[in-house]
Amino acid sequence: NDEREQTLNQLLTEMDGFEENSGVILLAATNRPDVLDTALMRPGRFDRQIHVDLPDRRGREAILSVHARSRPLGPEVSLADWASRTPGFSGADLSNLLNEAAILTARRDRHTIDDQALSDALERITMGLTAAPLQDSAKKRLIAYHEVGHALLTTLLPAADKLDKVTLLPRAGGIGGFARTMPDEEVLDSGLISKAYLRARMVVAMGGRAAELVVFGPSEVTQGASSDLEMVSRISREMVTRYGFSSLGPVALEADGGEVFLGRDWLRSEPHYSRETGNRIDQQVRQLATAALDQAVGLLRPRRKLMDELVNMLIEKETIEGEEFQAVVERHGGSLDGQALGEPNIQAA
Helix, strand or coil: CCCHHHHHHHHHHHCCCCCCCCCCCCCCCCCCHHHCCHHHHCCCCCCCCCCCCCCCHHHHHHHHHHHHHHCCECCCCCHHHHHHCCCCCCHHHHHHHHHHHHHHHHHCCCCCECHHHHHHHHHHHHHCCECCCCCCHHHHHHHHHHHHHHHHHHHHCCCCCEEEEEECCCECCCECCEEEEECCHHHHHHCCCCHHHHHHHHHHHCHHHHHHHHHHCHHHCCHHHHHHHHHHHHHHHHHHHCCCCCCCCCCCCCCCCCCCCCCHHHCCCCCCCCHHHHHHHHHHHHHHHHHHHHHHHHHHHHHHHHHHHHHHHHHHHCEEEHHHHHHHHHHCCCCCCCCCCCCCCCCCC
16 A cells, blocks of 8 residues: 555564564465565575465366365365366365355255356356346347357467367346457467467457457447457557567557556556657557457358358357357368468567
8 A cells, every 4th residue: 555665664664683582483375476666585584485376287187185174075076177177266166166166056956066057157256146147139149249240250270279168148137148268378378479369269269259350240249249349459469569570660568567556556657669659550460450350250250151050050049058159160171170260460669
C-alpha cells in the first residue's frame, strides 16, 4: 500500500544486523519480488531466496494424492490423468478442485468422487457457476456457430492448444458457451513462447467473430467476441512492443508489469517513445489483429459444411468432448498436417 516507505524503514531498522539477535531467523514470502527494495535483499537481511514455481505434472499428481487421502475417490479416478488435465494449477487450485468435487458429490447423494464430479468442479473453477440452459433456438444456434468457430480452428492449427471440450451450457456472467483448451505444458514449464504459438492463439480467438462473418454476414455480427478482441489486442501489442515480432524491429518499447500500489492511476509514466512511433505501434497492432481475422475467415469459409454438421451435433448434445470433435474433423479431411500459417503481409508505416 502507500505506507510502504514507513514499513520498509521499520523492517530495515529491525534487521540492521547490529543487535545481538543471531538466534532469530526471519522468514517472509511475496508474490512480487520485483518491487522489493534492494536494501532488503543485501547480505544480513533477506539474503537467502527460494523460488517456488508452479508444480509440473508429477508434482500435481503428488499434491492431488495428498489432498485425496481424506476424500473418498472412486476406483475409476486416475490422479495421473487429472494431473495432466490441470497444467498451470497451483497447490491451492488443486486443493480447491477436490473440495468442489467433494461438495458436488455430497449434493448428489453419492458416496465417492467420480470423474464427472471432478470434471464439473474443474468447469466451475475455470468457467464459473452454471446458469439455466438456453431455450431460444436462434440465439442457441448463433452461440453454437461462435463456439464451433473457436473449436474448429483449435483443431485445425498445429501450433494451437489442444481442445478439451466445447459446450453450449451457459455460465454465470453472461457466458453462453465456451470452447475450453488445454495449454501446452512444455510451453508453461519452459516459459518460452514462439511467434507461431502467439499467432495461432490470435487466430483461434478470432474464430467466433470469423464464424459469424462466414455464416451470418458482416451486418449480423454480434458483440459476443468483445473479450476475444481484448485478448487479441493484448497479444498483438505485446508482439509489437515487447517481443520484437513486427517490422518495427527487435526493440522492446514497453516494459512488463506496472505500479502495484495504491495511487497507480495517478502515477502513470509517459511512454519512452515518440508520438510517431506510437502511431506506428497502433498501426502494427491493428494489422496483426486484422491478419488474424482474415486467416480465421480463410480457414472457416471453405469448411462451411463441416461447421454446419458440428453445430447441429453441438445443439443436439450440448457438449462435445475434444476427442469426439477431433474425430469429426478428421473424417472431413483433418488438420493442416503440420503446415504453419503463412506470415501476414504487414508493411512498416
